[in-house]
Amino acid sequence: MTQTVRSEAALEALLSDIRACRACGGDFAHEPRPVVQVSSETRLLICGQAPGRRVQESGLPFDDA
Numbered sequence: 001m002t003q004t005v006r007s008e009a010a011l012e013a014l015l016s017d018i019r020a021c022r023a024c025g026g027d028f029a030h031e032p033r034p035v036v037q038v039s040s041e042t043r044l045l046i047c048g049q050a051p052g053r054r055v056q057e058s059g060l061p062f063d064d065a
Contacts, residue, residue: 008040030056037061 052064
């Protein structure tokens with residue numbers, strides 16, 4: 001149980017760091033907004049790059065055509 005609590009706290013800290021990241025700042029029409037969807041039980045990682053406008057608006061990964 002303690003390990004699960006620690007793991008969930010570490011996951012929340014990591015997600016907080018990811019969401020606060022502004023490394024991709026530049027001449028964009030919008031402020032950088034890392035889009036992340038995760039579960040502490042996830043066993044597979046799928047990463048995407050350069051989400052489009054719909055993803056930025058919805059906050060849901062892979063929500064663009």
